[in-house]
Amino acid sequence: MLKKTFKAIDRGFLFVEEWSLFAAVAIALVTAMANVVLRKMTSDVSLYWSDEVVRKVIFFSTYIGCVAAIRSRSLIRIDALPQLMPVLKKPLTLFSHLVVLVFSAVMIKLGWQMTMMMYQDEYARTTTLQIPEWYFYIVLPIMGGMMFIRTLIVMVEDWRGKQDITGEN
Incomplete structure (x- = not known):
């Protein structure tokens, strides 16, 4: 039951990460290329x-990329010390996961507060396109929630001694 739930969450998150990043980067690439061609x-x-x-795509892709980094176990962490002293690998990995959980919780709380602040400010709009800023700030609590859930899944995988409980590597 737990494995199926994790696999469903993983597939859903993977879909959101891959397609939103693809769309965002494609939009930025086409926009930047069109601007260069028009200028030349x-x-x-x-x-x-x-x-x-x-700029907004870089903002978006940075935060959604953090969620993807957890899945691939590529998020920054302490790894030099466990190579020197293998006995520290599990405690430092647990410490790393706990720090990510705290960071995720802070992102949820502060991201939500910032989103609400931007939502209530009728003048908080992007400079040129006049898009309400809260559309961009809502990424913060969403990303925090996704990071929190992904980290819990990775912690269960580590606890069970499996590299990937969802059945994929």
Whole structure:
């Protein structure tokens, strides 16, 4: 039962991560390329908002990329010390997971507060496109929740001594 639940959560998160990152990066790439082509081909046509789009995509992909990094066990952590003293590997891995859980909880709490603050401020809009800023801040608590759940799944995998409880490597 637990394995099926973890596998369903993993598939759902993987779908959201891959497709949202693909769409965001594709939008940034097309926007930036179009701006460069327009600037080089014409002397007076430019997409004045392309830089803002690219900045927002970098913001988005950084935070969603954190969730993906947990799945692949690529999130930054202490790994030099366990190589020197293998007995410290499990305690330091547990410490690393606990720090990520605390960080995730902080992201949920502060991200939600910041989102609500931006939502209540009618003037909080992006500079050029005039998109409400809270659309971008909502990524923070969502990412925090996804990180928290993913970290719990990885902790269970570590506790059971399996590399990947979802059946995939």
